[in-house]
Amino acid sequence: MLNTFFQGGAFFHFSKMIYFSLVYSHLQYAIGAWGSATKTSLHKINNIHIKIIKTISWSSFRCHVTPVYSQLNLLKLEDIHQLEISKLMHNFHSNRTPNTFDRLFTAVNFVHTHETRSFTSGQYFCHPVCSQYGKRSIKFKGPRIWQEIDSSLKELPAIIFKKRYKNSIIESYKNHE
Secondary structure, X not given: OHHHHHHOHXXXXXXXXXXXXXXXXXXXXXXXXHOOOOHHXXXXXXXXXXXXXXXXXXXXXXXOOHHHXXXXXXXXXXXXXXXXXXXXXXXXXXXXXXXXXXXXXXXXXXXXXXXXHHHHOOOEOOOOOOOHHHHOXXXXXXXXXXXXXXXXXXXXXXXXXXXXXXXXXXXXXXXXX
């Protein structure tokens, strides 16, 4: 009976429930702030995340982790950060953020009046930065991530946007296998 549980899909479902309740919720909490840290600062957290993913999937610790993320339909640490920033940008674009965020991003059409692709497609101005610290800020990363998102996703309701954008990130894992 127990062997059937471990070999069937019930164990993966149970493992993912535990992952989302005990791991993902902690990773997602305030990732907008600490997710922009340097790669060396995040290295220990990322390694622990990878070990947890391999453990819940019963994968070898020597195997590549990208196919495991794809199989479990889960995101890598840097992609969780990217998803959260994209959700913030989507909410900002849809005017669903608090007033304190009003000056965080500037639409291209407020910077200049030239009819460019960025002007007509609802893009946001990327402020010039001079340091690596500035390149990791949400003010810089947000417009960059928003530019990479397919325009068909940008006008969707928030819940559908999140699901489809997450699926597009996971699809990119399958292309890199």
